[in-house]
Amino acid sequence: MSDVLLPTLAVLGTLLAGAALVAVLDQAAAGVIAGGPFRGRLSAPLARAALLWLRPDATTEHPDALLWRLAPAAYLALAALGLAVVPWSAEFVPVRLPTGVVLWGAVEALATVVIFLQGWAPNAPLPLLGAYRHAAAGLSYILVSMFVLIAAALPAESLAFDAVVASQEDLWNVVRQPLGLPLFLVVGLGIGVWGPLRFADAADLAGGTTAETSGPRRLAWALARGAMLVAFSAVAASAFLGGWLGPWLPGPVWLLLKMLLLLALLVLLGRLLARIAPGRFVGLAWLVLLPLSFADLLWAGVLALYGGTP
Amino acid sequence: MTLSSLLILAAALVGIGLYGALSQQSFVMLMMGLELIINGAMLAAVGFWALSAGGVPEGQLLTIVVMAIMAVEMALGFALVVAVYRAMQADMTEGLGGLKH
Amino acid sequence: MGRGAGVVRGDSVSWIDLAFYLLAGIAVYSGWRVFRTDSMVRASFLLLLSFIAVGAVMLLLGAVYLGVAMFFMMAVEMMVMALFMVMFMMNPAGLNPMNMVHQPRLAGAAGIIAFVALAGVGLVADFPERPPAAGGDVVRILGTELLGDSMLVFESAGVALLATMIGVVVLSARSGRFGPSDDGSRPPGLVPGGPPAGDPGSDASGGGHAHHHHH
Numbered sequence: 001m002s003d004v005l006l007p008t009l010a011v012l013g014t015l016l017a018g019a020a021l022v023a024v025l026d027q028a029a030a031g032v033i034a035g036g037p038f039r040g041r042l043s044a045p046l047a048r049a050a051l052l053w054l055r056p057d058a059t060t061e062h063p064d065a066l067l068w069r070l071a072p073a074a075y076l077a078l079a080a081l082g083l084a085v086v087p088w089s090a091e092f093v094p095v096r097l098p099t100g101v102v103l104w105g106a107v108e109a110l111a112t113v114v115i116f117l118q119g120w121a122p123n124a125p126l127p128l129l130g131a132y133r134h135a136a137a138g139l140s141y142i143l144v145s146m147f148v149l150i151a152a153a154l155p156a157e158s159l160a161f162d163a164v165v166a167s168q169e170d171l172w173n174v175v176r177q178p179l180g181l182p183l184f185l186v187v188g189l190g191i192g193v194w195g196p197l198r199f200a201d202a203a204d205l206a207g208g209t210t211a212e213t214s215g216p217r218r219l220a221w222a223l224a225r226g227a228m229l230v231a232f233s234a235v236a237a238s239a240f241l242g243g244w245l246g247p248w249l250p251g252p253v254w255l256l257l258k259m260l261l262l263l264a265l266l267v268l269l270g271r272l273l274a275r276i277a278p279g280r281f282v283g284l285a286w287l288v289l290l291p292l293s294f295a296d297l298l299w300a301g302v303l304a305l306y307g308g309t310p
Numbered sequence: 311m312t313l314s315s316l317l318i319l320a321a322a323l324v325g326i327g328l329y330g331a332l333s334q335q336s337f338v339m340l341m342m343g344l345e346l347i348i349n350g351a352m353l354a355a356v357g358f359w360a361l362s363a364g365g366v367p368e369g370q371l372l373t374i375v376v377m378a379i380m381a382v383e384m385a386l387g388f389a390l391v392v393a394v395y396r397a398m399q400a401d402m403t404e405g406l407g408g409l410k411h
Numbered sequence: 412m413g414r415g416a417g418v419v420r421g422d423s424v425s426w427i428d429l430a431f432y433l434l435a436g437i438a439v440y441s442g443w444r445v446f447r448t449d450s451m452v453r454a455s456f457l458l459l460l461s462f463i464a465v466g467a468v469m470l471l472l473g474a475v476y477l478g479v480a481m482f483f484m485m486a487v488e489m490m491v492m493a494l495f496m497v498m499f500m501m502n503p504a505g506l507n508p509m510n511m512v513h514q515p516r517l518a519g520a521a522g523i524i525a526f527v528a529l530a531g532v533g534l535v536a537d538f539p540e541r542p543p544a545a546g547g548d549v550v551r552i553l554g555t556e557l558l559g560d561s562m563l564v565f566e567s568a569g570v571a572l573l574a575t576m577i578g579v580v581v582l583s584a585r586s587g588r589f590g591p592s593d594d595g596s597r598p599p600g601l602v603p604g605g606p607p608a609g610d611p612g613s614d615a616s617g618g619g620h621a622h623h624h625h626h
Contacts (some may be wrong), residue, residue, distance in 0.1 A: 329518045
């Protein structure tokens with residue numbers, strides 16, 4: 001039974017703790033950028049969460065109630081699914097799937113669906129606009145993410161994340177394939193609805209898909225977004241930063257440190273970069289990012305063919 | 311999970327898809343019926359591959375090619391729906407009578 | 412899961428069977444509800460649920476790449492289908508009951524006949540019983556096949572997809588072959604066959620087709 005219990009606890013615990021950590025980092029980043037010491041206490045996000053939990057749950061006229069309840073739960077479940085295929089050490093993988101990379105692609109695609117549902121369900125114009133804008137961006141960056149991940153999997157000659165991590169023993173993918181991680185970070189901002197790619201919950205749409213959400217549902221959605229960022233950072237750390245590999249500390253600690261680094265980077269990017277106009281991002285994704293991801297894949301292929309042993 | 315139960319499941323999906331494809335007036339719903347039929351066919355192919363053909367690689371290849379065909383069918387179907395709507399304001403099969411006797 | 416490429420181990424038969432029956436029920440029920448629900452967006456996502464259930468059955472059978480690829484492709488396809496639903500269907504949220512069928516009895520009969528015939532073949536025919544060789548790497552075998560013996564098929568599929576992409580853009584681009592493709596188009600009437608909806612005065616480039624064109 002511990003075959004099932006331990007991985008489940010590990011995944012869910014990481015997601016929930018990580019989501020809280022993302023809120024704290026966001027608060028700290030906001031304080032630092034505002035030019036002073038941390039604004040407010042580091043426990044302020046927890047206080048805000050408690051306040052949201054106690055607030056009444058407002059509803060709209062004729063919402064799609066089932067989908068509205070389902071969307072944050074499904075989003076969290078997708079984050080758990082993505083985190084479950086990431087190896088924590090040479091022996092411990094919550095779910096040992098030979099095609100983990102493709103599963104992460106499926107998680108990204110389903111995340112777009114779930115964000116659309118979150119915007120569709122309230123039966124209100126501003127959430128629907130947020131959902132549509134995100135759908136346009138989501139269908140654009142998913143190809144970028146797939147090519148970049150295929151390039152990362154190419155030296156491993158396998159689609160399983162433990163093989164991808166093991167293939168980085170000599171050299172991390174972030175050095176071997178320099179375009180990979182920056183492009184993948186763009187995708188991460190997208191699926192987490194974060195920062196410059198925050199189309200679904202945009203401030204110019206009065207909160208977008210969360211415009212009509214309040215109380216526990218709002219908390220659940222914020223938690224799910226943080227959890228998705230955590231899962232993304234685990235996948236990015238495994239695909240580009242060598243996962244659990246590292247000299248003196250045990251594997252899981254290295255993975256957590258790399259995840260922390262990526263989360264801090266994502267939170268900083270979220271606070272430093274303004275939100276792009278959706279149309280401009282779609283143009284950018286198809287005309288610039290996609291050719292760059294082709295170039296990344298081509299470079300990985302050239303290295304695999306002529307670069308000697310990876 | 312025997313081959314028979316898999317084939318019954320695939321047959322059920324094909325049957326429901328055929329019902330949908332024949333009975334729906336709207337183009338988009340008709341395409342959803344076609345998708346279900348292809349879904350059933352793919353499941354049957356994988357069932358045969360896993361339980362009756364000894365894991366021969368052509369089984370997976372067939373499924374992948376059928377997936378590509380499904381993508382082609384959906385994409386062209388939607389493009390045609392858009393083109394027909396622009397030309398004739400028709401989004402239901404009853405709206406297209408040009409080839410009728 | 413900790414399984415290799417094999418299908419069934421002796422001690423976990425019942426777990427896999429249970430999962431299979433549950434997934435089969437989900438696939439058939441959600442596939443049937445696609446055509447019975449009033450809300451069109453729900454219909455496309457119910458179809459997605461059916462596809463996900465079938466993909467999970469494929470994972471149970473050991474086709475690890477195909478199952479996950481089903482999740483991936485069908486999520487994107489059903490997302491696009493939901494957008495088209497909202498574009499072209501009159502009742503996307505299902506706030507009114509709706510039943511737009513024609514020839515329902517013929518369709519029902521055809522569906523039942525197809526099911527009986529195919530299920531009959533499945534039950535009666537005697538298919539050989541050859542499980543795959545244990546310990547084979549399913550994904551590696553697939554990859555070697557795709558880029559080895561069946562490269563021609565694969566590349567033809569690739570070219571067909573390219574032709575599809577070009578065809579789709581040509582068919583549906585706003586700048587059509589002989590001018591703007593919605594030139595002269597008018598919105599349908601509020602009453603079938605009636606005058607076009609919207610402002611009757613605005614004639615040129617009216618259309619009222621609020622295209623989400625963020626350019």
